Amino acid sequence: MTKLTSLMARGVEFLGCETAILCGAMSWVSERNLVSAISNAGGFGVIACGAMTPDLLDAEIIATKALTDKPFGVNLITMHPLLFDLIEVCARHDVGHVVLAGGLPPKGSIEAIKQSGAKLICFAPALALAKKLARSGVDALVVEGMEAGGHIGPVATSVLAQEILPEMAEQLPVFVAGGIGRGEAIAAYLEMGASGVQLGTRFVCANESIAHPNFKKAFLRASARDAVASVQIDPRLPVIPVRALKNAGTENFTAKQREVANLLDSGAVDMTEAQLQIEHYWAGALRRAVIDGDVDGGSLMAGQSVGMVTKEEPVTEIIATLMKEAAAALERRAA
Incomplete structure (x- = not known):
């Protein structure tokens, strides 16, 4: 052995x-x-x-x-x-x-x-x-x-x-x-x-x-420092950081957090619903990148390896x- x-x-x-x-x-x-x-x-x-x-x-x-x-x-x-x-x-x-x-x-x-x-x-x-x-x-x-x-x-x-x-x-x-x-x-x-x-x-x-050829291509081109963690903009939002390759989708997530924070402020959603909306954002963004090949607007979740x-x-x-x-x-x- x-x-x-x-x-x-x-x-x-x-x-x-x-x-x-x-x-x-x-x-x-x-x-x-x-x-x-x-x-x-x-x-x-x-x-x-x-x-x-x-x-x-x-x-x-x-x-x-x-x-x-x-x-x-x-x-x-x-x-x-x-x-x-x-x-x-x-x-x-x-x-x-x-x-x-x-x-x-x-x-x-x-x-x-x-x-x-x-x-x-x-x-x-x-x-x-x-x-x-x-x-x-x-x-x-x-x-x-x-x-x-x-x-x-x-x-x-x-x-x-x-x-x-x-x-x-x-x-x-x-x-x-x-x-x-x-x-x-x-x-x-x-x-x-x-x-x-x-x-x-x-x-x-x-x-x-x-995974879409575009998604794979993004991985083959990337270096460790391109895989960055998302930023939490509102301390009340139960956002677990997500590591992905930096692109326009990373910026869109910041906008999505603002939108959900405003809904919380107005009482339109509760905390559980707020968290589910954030999770659904990631699921949708990831699908757009992996399946549809939208490597600019989608989420390119990747580790530093x-x-x-x-x-x-x-x-x-x-x-x-x-x-x-x-x-x-x-x-x-x-x-």
């Missing part, structure tokens, strides 16, 4: 795949084609449910199962108004792993997921939250730093990993995410106690990704390269 295989063994066993590399759930990108390709290549694909209705999720799971007989997961957003219906859809299809993202799991959701026999993975952006989630029965954690694409927390991956892995890695599998673009980083986090890693940005330009995405290639190549780099890094250290 190689050093890499032994370090990944726990993650591999937990996920039921060959390589403990999860694909981050990217709305509109992590759908049947990319998810099945990653699972078929030995990694772990995750469907991004995002704002899907239960019927849409039902169809997506069926379509993914038609393309792979390997395990894959489903990522659900905690603030989805139909969260419990979506959990029921996952249970009906015997989805083995459910990932909950976007805040603390609402009352009863952990029990509902575990009841179906699925393993539950949650995001822990802080040590206190990691401990709380472990106590409440979560099966594994994803520690995601601010270098990631899409919705982000305020702390860097390297800091979170140092803080959370020594405390939590013995209790349950912990996967590290955010800013990972090469195998050397994977090796380092595994040696620190991680059971595996999660990458999103690195898979956007896979041949199997349905975007500079390491240099060509369009098959998923099998991406995973093989990452594993080769990680194995080589571990060998160099052993020598």
Whole structure:
């Protein structure tokens, strides 16, 4: 058994795949084609449910199962108004792993997921939250730093990993995410106690990704410093910052926040509705970029590892390269 295989063994066993590399759930990108390709290549694909209705999720799971007989997961957003219906859809299809993202799991959701026999993975952006989630029965954690694409927390991956892995890695599998673009980083986090890693940005330009050619081109042209976090203009608005490539869509979001803040002021909407409007803005802007190819007005959600995405290639190549780099890094250290 190689050093890499032994370090990944726990993650591999937990996920039921060959390589403990999860694909981050990217709305509109992590759908049947990319998810099945990653699972078929030995990694772990995750469907991004995002704002899907239960019927849409039902169809997506069926379509993914038609393309792979390997395990894959489903990522659900905690603030989805139909969260419990979506959990029921996952249970009906015997989805083995459910990932909950976007805040603390609402009352009863952990029990509902575990009841179906699925393993539950949650995001822990802080040590206190990691401990709380472990106590409440979560099966594994994803520690995601601010270098990631899409919705982000305020702390860097390297800091979170140092803080959370020594405390939590013995209790349950912990996967590290955010800013990972090469195998050397994977090796380092595994040696620190991680059971595996999660990458999103690195898979956007896979041949199997349905992202629009314009969207992929923007990724291939970008450097790390082009992936910037959105700015919150009103402290009352519950806006989680989003990391994306800078474009006109970034400016439009500032205008959207002003509009929602004015609606709050006039009493036209309450806080929950305000937050949903912001989320719907992102879902729409992301769709325009990923599906329609509007790279100026849409949202180009990307992590800072975007500079390491240099060509369009098959998923099998991406995973093989990452594993080769990680194995080589571990060998160099052993020598």
